[in-house]
Amino acid sequence: MIPKLDDYQKRWGIESDPIIKPGLDSILSALERLGNPQKQLRVIHIAGTNGKGSTAAFLHSILSEHGLKTASFTSPWVVDVHDQIKLDGRNITSEEMDEVFKRMKDAGISGMLTEFELLTAAAFLAFEEFQPDIVLLEAGMGGRYDSTNVITPLVSIITSIGLEHTNFLGETIKDIAWHKGGIIKVGVPVITGKLPSEAAKVIEEIAAELKSDVMRFEEEFSISRSKGSESFHFDNKSIGNLQRTLLGSHQASNMALAITTAILVLDKEFSINKTLQGVKTAVNPGRFERITDCVYMDGAHNVDSAKALTKLVVDKFGETPIHFVVGMLKDKDIEGFLLELTGVAASFTFVDFSHARAASPEELLQKCEFSRKSVKNKNKVTLDLLSSEEGVTIITGSLYLLTELREIIHGNLVNNQNS
Structure with a gap:
């Protein structure tokens, strides 16, 4: 909907x-x-x-x-x-x-x-x-x-x-x-x-x-x-x-x-x-969109866009540790997408989002061959993002995910500013 x-x-x-x-x-x-x-x-x-x-x-x-x-x-x-x-x-x-x-x-x-x-x-x-x-x-x-x-x-x-x-x-x-x-x-x-x-x-x-x-x-x-x-x-x-x-x-x-x-x-x-x-x-929200100095969002959702994201990450960040927060639709090539990101990843965190075709975080975890991987609640992830100082975090896998997390992150930023 x-x-x-x-x-x-x-x-x-x-x-x-x-x-x-x-x-x-x-x-x-x-x-x-x-x-x-x-x-x-x-x-x-x-x-x-x-x-x-x-x-x-x-x-x-x-x-x-x-x-x-x-x-x-x-x-x-x-x-x-x-x-x-x-x-x-x-x-x-x-x-x-x-x-x-x-x-x-x-x-x-x-x-x-x-x-x-x-x-x-x-x-x-x-x-x-x-x-x-x-x-x-x-x-x-x-x-x-x-x-x-x-x-x-x-x-x-x-x-x-x-x-x-x-x-x-x-x-x-x-x-x-x-x-x-x-x-x-x-x-x-x-x-x-x-x-x-x-x-x-x-x-x-x-x-x-x-x-x-x-x-x-x-x-x-x-x-x-x-x-x-x-x-x-x-x-x-x-x-x-x-x-x-x-x-x-x-x-x-x-x-x-x-x-x-x-x-x-x-x-x-x-x-x-x-x-x-x-x-x-020219700007386009969700395409390597900067949220904070160490948090970015990118709407990559298939193998080709994962390849483009990987190249961009290498060009921009070099050896900086890259942590991926990922949510995907179940009808995508999940294994192929994650494999493309593995070459530049320091870790993967899989989250849920509200879409009828969303894959469960547990399913993503199972299909990921990388050693450092975990499942977290999306609300917990967004709070962690705002306090993390290690490397760069990139939220990716689906534009639907970006929409949901953007709203949560901005809400947390406002709450932090008002507290």
């Missing part, structure tokens, strides 16, 4: 199905009753296993620096449902959400949609009212049958492809690439991160069939741009030299995708200096 979404559903008497049901028939029928608000929007559609949120964050910052008004729909939430729908960088307000739900109530769509489909429809209505210049639309799961895939975008972005949601998307990289490639539309350019060869082949085939140009972040990747007195050139070797708040080599790829997209969308209005400023100031 998405926090606070049920408050609006109860207030306005709108029911939804909690079970995931991939497919577009229901959302298209509901949007038809709502007047098809999605058809009036200029959209950049983003799919991928990792990197969607960060790419959207870079794009928002770059486009805002150019004076454009953006809106975005991302998942999962950071605190609650309000931060999944952003209007020019701010969370949708309760008053705006109430207006959206009133319209859905009046249109009679109660019971037609799943929970995520309902929120997708709410986002489209909010965007229609807000009238942004550009919408940054993140696919929830896969792409082809995801409820966001009801638009024709200006650009499609596929950030990465790895094994995920195999019970819905298939058990091979080719299967998952086919789902991600479903966001490609006829004649609309698609920009991709570096993909496994079998995934890249699937994307190329889909794009060729739809006559869509493909731009790939590969070894030969480079961008050169000159405009008046402004000029820059960067490639995969120099891209990491651009100043940014979002750290890690994986974020360099997300940044490159965002800059390339901005060049296409802005065309003659593209400014190099404004873009560099946008890159510098």
Whole structure:
């Protein structure tokens, strides 16, 4: 259940199905009753296993620096449902959400949609009212049958492809690439991160069939741009030299995708200096987010993101002891994820969090081969974090875990300050 979404559903008497049901028939029928608000929007559609949120964050910052008004729909939430729908960088307000739900109530769509489909429809209505210049639309799961895939975008972005949601998307990289490639539309350019060869082949085939140009972040990747007195050139070797708040080599790829997209969308209005400023100031909660000097949160939740986190840890902290606090969903590759972190870990602590698909801490403990490991109550862990001075602690494994622990940690910090 998405926090606070049920408050609006109860207030306005709108029911939804909690079970995931991939497919577009229901959302298209509901949007038809709502007047098809999605058809009036200029959209950049983003799919991928990792990197969607960060790419959207870079794009928002770059486009805002150019004076454009953006809106975005991302998942999962950071605190609650309000931060999944952003209007020019701010969370949708309760008053705006109430207006959206009133319209859905009046249109009679109660019971037609799943929970995520309902929120997708709410986002489209909010965007229609807000009238942004550009919408940054993140696919929830896969792409082809995801409820966001009801638009024709200006650009499609596929950030990465790895094994995920195999019970819905298939058990091979080719299967998952086919789902991600479903966001490609006829004649609309698609920009991709570096993909496994079998995934890249699937994307190329889909794009060729739809006559869509493909731009790939590969070894030969480079961008050169000159405009008046402004000029820059960067490639995969120099891209990491651009100043940014979002750290890690994986974020360099997300940044490159965002800059390339901005060049296409802005065309003659593209400014190099404004873009560099946008890159510098882009932020994304839960992506190597600093909580205190020795506590960080990172939303890594699969093997590929664990590899990226491990590299970032080595680059930033060197030989400093790293203690991982981990909670994960049971349908993830738990053994593979933990194995990637083992090379830089000083210890593992496994905790619980409130999600129907959360693995128990005991299950995580059993699947971890590292010698220094333990299970703790999440409230006890957060108190320990604030008093620990040994090394660096990184909370990771699930964005849902980060949401829950962030609230507890901040509450403890306030209590400590008031005591």
